[in-house]
Amino acid sequence: MTLSAPNLLQLARDTLDIESAALQGLKARLDDRFVRAVEMILGVQGRVVVTGMGKSGHIGRKIAATLASTGTPAMFVHPAEASHGDLGMIKAVDVVLGISNSGESDELVAILPVLKRQGVPLIAMTGGLQSSLARHADVVLDSSVEKEACPLNLAPTASTTAQLALGDALAVALLDARGFKPEDFARSHPGGSLGRRLLTHVSDVMRSGDQVPCVLPEAGFSELMREMSHKGLGASAVADAQGRVLGIFTDGDLRRLIEKGQDLRALKAAEVMHAHPRTIRQDALAVEAADMMEQHRITSILVVDEQGVLCGALNTNDLMRAKVI
Known part of the structure; x- marks a missing residue:
């Protein structure tokens, strides 16, 4: 089917409207659970271990990278690989940030009991507030959306946008709480233009x-x-x-x-x-x-x-x- 230019533009605008609405809904739902998540991360001696499958995993990698570059030690562990040895990367001094829109991703759910037995704190970022992920979590961050921007309401679009924005919100809150300064950022980016400007004497x-x-x-x-x-x-x-x-x-x-x-x-x-x-x-x-x-x-x-x-x-x-x- 060939779409006309007006129809293509309307689809694009609808997508942006739906994702904007998802972010506004996310903003309205922020509460003490977000504060507890920040306090939990600040209180651990280890790292934030971010994990998630599929598109949530891609978002998780970005969140881990943003945290690490803004003063919060973080890494990404693929949940499927975790079941085959990579769980050894996660220690009791760490905190896990599990990301899943449904909260029922098989590979992620499979490692939750092991994390619980190890005493690893768990923060869930999910739209499934009654899901397995939510039930195992110490803190649940509600990333639910009314609908996806996908016309079929299937492809992760608005939900991944909400996850990404919530991850950025965590990173910024932690950055401020740690008193992170431009020169600290530069030390994490010595190869970039900001690093050169702030580290070169x-x-x-x-x-x-x-x-x-x-x-x-x-x-x-x-x-x-x-x-x-x-x-x-x-x-x-x-x-x-x-x-x-x-x-x-x-x-x-x-x-x-x-x-x-x-x-x-x-x-x-x-x-x-x-x-x-x-x-x-x-x-x-x-x-x-x-x-x-x-x-x-x-x-x-x-x-x-x-x-x-x-x-x-x-x-x-x-x-x-x-x-x-």
């Missing part, structure tokens, strides 16, 4: 040692130019004998001097430098350096240590290579 990306262009204040203009050209930063620091930063001279400063028509050969570094330049500590986050450079419209910045002594330099190219910007 200036000292990780700066130029240091002989790579840092620097001259004394009495250096002649020719020496200053050689230092800038040789180090390739587009700028040079001017520092005293102890390494304390006195100023900076940049390509932009050079252009402005040329425009004025001055005799550059007779000038000293102290005469052409921009005094009291902006600096950043080596232990600052690299993203702070990027923000400072953007805010003040500069392309290079000098790096100092805890005593204010020059120890490095970086420019926007360094930050781009490190994928901080």
Whole structure:
């Protein structure tokens, strides 16, 4: 059967309406059982072991991943595999989150008595409030829906959306209860852009040692130019004998001097430098350096240590290579 574009769009809108209604119903039913589930998870010494069959299992894998990345140790165990040895992964110090819309999935129901004998706390996420899963559970989270978005009311659609949203609600509540911070999230995601932004320090990306262009204040203009050209930063620091930063001279400063028509050969570094330049500590986050450079419209910045002594330099190219910007 060929459907017209209006009919296809109407089916899509109906699906979204049904799933939106399912989430609103879920929101209205939240009660002390949700609070007890959160408290139970916070109270265990082990992990949250998420389990479920079929589409509920797919949702369970995502919930376990979300919990783990937001500060709650979690893993997924397939209930069918659990009956063939993987139950050994689950300890009495853990808590099990069992997910099943009906609450009667054979593979899941089969392991419930074993979990009970081991003394493992069980949280059920189910639409079957009188089901085997619900009867074995210490806490039942009602994930029931009035109907599926599937026109046949068969394929898990609205029910899996409700499970996913309820799992996210658990993760967010636990995240807040644990005082989870952006830097904690970054430590779980070191390979992503957020990890780089929150874990990369200036000292990780700066130029240091002989790579840092620097001259004394009495250096002649020719020496200053050689230092800038040789180090390739587009700028040079001017520092005293102890390494304390006195100023900076940049390509932009050079252009402005040329425009004025001055005799550059007779000038000293102290005469052409921009005094009291902006600096950043080596232990600052690299993203702070990027923000400072953007805010003040500069392309290079000098790096100092805890005593204010020059120890490095970086420019926007360094930050781009490190994928901080």
